[in-house]
Amino acid sequence: MSESSLAEMLRARGLRLTPQRQLVLQAVLDLGHATPEQVHTAVREVAAGVNITTIYRTLELLERLGLVTHTHLSHGSPTYHAAGEHRHVHLVCRECGAVEEVEPALVQPLADQLAAQRNFSVDIEHVSFFGVCGRCHDGNGDEK
Template sequence: MLRERGLRLTPQRQLILEAVHELGHATPESVHNAVRERAAGVNITTVYRTLELLEELGLVNHTHLSHGSPTYHAAGEDQHVHLVCRACGSIAEVDPAVMEPVTDRLLRERDFRVDVGHVSLFGVCGNCKEAE
């Protein structure tokens, strides 16, 4: 894909893409830390720019799982909805079908198509609820 757009697959781009695949839900900072273990010269600005390029190319997707940096994951993964626990910070994934009543209603009433791959629901997980 890079070559089709007149771009090169640099070692830095390759390392960043591999880090996203290996880490699963990865922030730019966690990608940067993983890449620095293999190539100390890669800076955080390069990571951010490369993640933006990889998303434009459809190789990664991002979502917001907190107020901080976006979280990236490989685009080839099945779409899923993120469940984020505000107490312990755990992240669980559920099938996007759980959102169908909401997405169907929004489509019907507002002609609005939800990008379920970017949906994150915040709450308290069962373990934290029991601890309360």
């Protein structure tokens, strides 16, 4: 997203484009999948005075604007990524921490079945499966 389109989107909602908002969005785009703490570290490399509260508030705002989304890849902080990316499901290795993305079509039959049987709509962008990756399963992964 360009700086001007972000500024226009914010102005349309009565908000302004601040350097902090721009830095947080850029950090999410650059990092791919990142926790607020990782975003904070990246932003502080450019603007040392930005605190973690500003990061959390900005991430919440960017999510309300539809620019980023989050998922939970661990018991800790949520992980944010750009909302414009293709939709995907996360596979998280409990052994080495690797995160792999797979197409939502893989779990769509389950989502369809839940919709039909339980009238439950799955938010596929928030789906994460935890297990052991092939490398760790074969004994070739990094052990914690």
